[in-house]
Amino acid sequence: MTFAVVKDILAGKHAVGDTVVLRGWVRTRRDSKAGFSFINLHDGSCFDAVQAVVPNSLENYSSEVQKLTTSCSVSVTATVVESQGKGQEFELQVSALEVLGWVEDPETYPMAPKRHSMEYLREYAHLRPRTNITGAVTRVRHTLAQALHRFFHENNFFWVSTPIITTSDAEGAGELFRVSTLDMTNLPLTDKGQVDYNEDFFGKEAFLTVSGQLNAEAYACALSKVYTFGPTFRAENSNTSRHLAEFWMVEPEVAFADLDDIAKLSEDMLKYVFKAVLEERADDMAFFAQRVDKDAITRLEHMISNDFVHMDYTDAIDILLKSGKEFKYPVAWGVDLQSEHERYLAEEHVGAPVILKNYPRDIKAFYMRQNEDGKTVAAMDVLAPGIGEIIGGSAREERLDLLDKRIDEMGLPKEEYSWYRDLRRYGTVPHAGFGLGFERLVSYVTGMSNIRDVIPFPRAPHSADF
């Protein structure tokens, strides 16, 4: 008995005349007057379903086959034959069909075959993988993740898992989730009436990480090239289509690298994964281009075949000021750019991804490497048309005296950074890295406009079901 998957049948991996067993779910059923039922069967292995032709000679034809509805699960024994109709080369001639699972009350089945809004599908996060759109997102997301791992592996990076639970708000990014095992109804208190975190699981106040960067630096300062790929968290109370409370980040960190090195790395990485997805998931990408965003494929092709445009923050400010555009947030040297500014630069001014470099020191994190001008730091953002910032990175301040000065100026607790300062005390090296929001990448590639639709079970304010 040869078990087959839809992908292989459609690709002609099984010879015409071969008998195979296929297990999957009914997408649609149509009964012909000529004594056949045409059942579209899918199993998730690719975008398309395969057509299975079921003759009325089967003993369970009227008792079962004719009662099959969307999402019933079946196992069919069938012969691979050449297809007469439509776009597929091969189809199945069924000799036996076993029903594995019925759909209880098809009338009320939440994924009944009709158009559902994305908001509706979100309420059924456990069933939406059965839809065309979430299936396609899942395969593309997988392909992007694999391509990222492969890219870094081929370029001599080592994957490092940085901690999820941390006792320091190391980036000073605020908006943290607390992690605790204390009994909330009976909190231990100190003499001064404060919550006594000595009694907590970790003996200290603990949080979910916002970034693995500082930890990754410790490994880059020993193994030269490392990257993280793991979940990070923001307790930001923003219910937008671009924010998640829990999302995945990719953070390469490279010893002996400067800002231009990692700008190039970010470009190489994006082009590599875009190529992978176009080659490996042509079926799903065709769907996105047809049904979600007509530019889904051409946008990636454009990114692959064009150099990213490098631009200084200072020049970008000039361009924005001279644009004649009315922005909601005013533009001046020193301000942090808003999404509207980033999108103007990438979409309207350049029409291609822009790597914006050398931001004002005062709007950036303490660890960013200070430039000679005394005003800017060696930071970069990669701005992509259609989505804005997709990558943020910097050279890290490897000079202890300058790092300390910055920590002091910003009023950060130096003791908390003692281990991070050690990296500069002992054999310090220039190094640089960046962070890529993985869901933003998936969103960019698929054209899906709401980031909650490109992660299996999205977490947002007042939303952590399933």
Added chain:
Amino acid sequence: MTFAVVKDILAGKHAVGDTVVLRGWVRTRRDSKAGFSFINLHDGSCFDAVQAVVPNSLENYSSEVQKLTTSCSVSVTATVVESQGKGQEFELQVSALEVLGWVEDPETYPMAPKRHSMEYLREYAHLRPRTNITGAVTRVRHTLAQALHRFFHENNFFWVSTPIITTSDAEGAGELFRVSTLDMTNLPLTDKGQVDYNEDFFGKEAFLTVSGQLNAEAYACALSKVYTFGPTFRAENSNTSRHLAEFWMVEPEVAFADLDDIAKLSEDMLKYVFKAVLEERADDMAFFAQRVDKDAITRLEHMISNDFVHMDYTDAIDILLKSGKEFKYPVAWGVDLQSEHERYLAEEHVGAPVILKNYPRDIKAFYMRQNEDGKTVAAMDVLAPGIGEIIGGSAREERLDLLDKRIDEMGLPKEEYSWYRDLRRYGTVPHAGFGLGFERLVSYVTGMSNIRDVIPFPRAPHSADF
């Protein structure tokens, strides 16, 4: 200017006579009376360092070269030459050496070149990647992770990121970390004086996940073959060498699979990743065999070339009862096996990995598929010599009536599982999966006896520094 890495130099990727620039850290320095310094330089790209011969003709020879100590970072410009001595074919003839970073007070440098205990190294989790042993662990860990992703990709699995934050204690595993943004000093209370989690970030009490399985099932019931690879958490107050509060799990879930299918999958997977690590990290594995566990390599070779032994739980109990061994925990049909029992079976009785199957229903989770005998469930554990349980899995109960009965019997809150029950109401399919503790795998492969030494920044009771 050609930048080179140690791995490529030692592998002969640069022709003799080529000039290269190598950036790295000093492992050791030895000055010869003939007017040379021999510096061992490493950059993390492989286990070995490369020998760099520095002549006293360099203008900074006495001012800098002769002051270099372990972990100073340097950039050398050098010619690749054939090596005269020892085990290496190639070495570097240095024409210029630039010091990038000195080591502050080499006498007190925590990673000074001497033997350190693993306990000592744990206190310097940010510096221990600079040691031979943690460097080797990091490369092996990376290689195992890559091989796992590759194995599943090649076998048509899709990676699914299941949520980290969850509002249900879905497995009923207890010992959860709470995730909250409530102000601990001013907790909102309900009318009844309970903590009002409506006011919390997610509008409900939320926790860190103990497993992605239930969520992965939702995806397997649409895409057939999926796997997770992500962090999971246990708030267990156990300070042992086998437990972490935060660890990574790999959880494949396969539709249309039964217990024997996933037993085979687990064996194929382990053999695949063991082969990968022996082929790709021969250098690091040689180190582990030499310095940590003399069986490190032979154990894997043995696993690769032998079939895993399948054994029924009921038979295992007989074997244990007849063993004549005095166990700390008594043996009887119905008890959960302890580490001592598992190790006896795998190490002494069989001398190979054992797949133990069909455990008593009453000691297993509600979702495991019930066998015909009415007493056991289709669960399995893979027990590896030297470490005990490394994989646990089961067929999942896909029959709604039997699942419901089990939920009721165990007094679990049925409403919480409504989405999980939906998977059985709509097109249910037989399916099965397992969980692999990634750190236990790394521990097994390297022979490292304490699991805290195979994860970069271990989290345990009263320990979440860095």
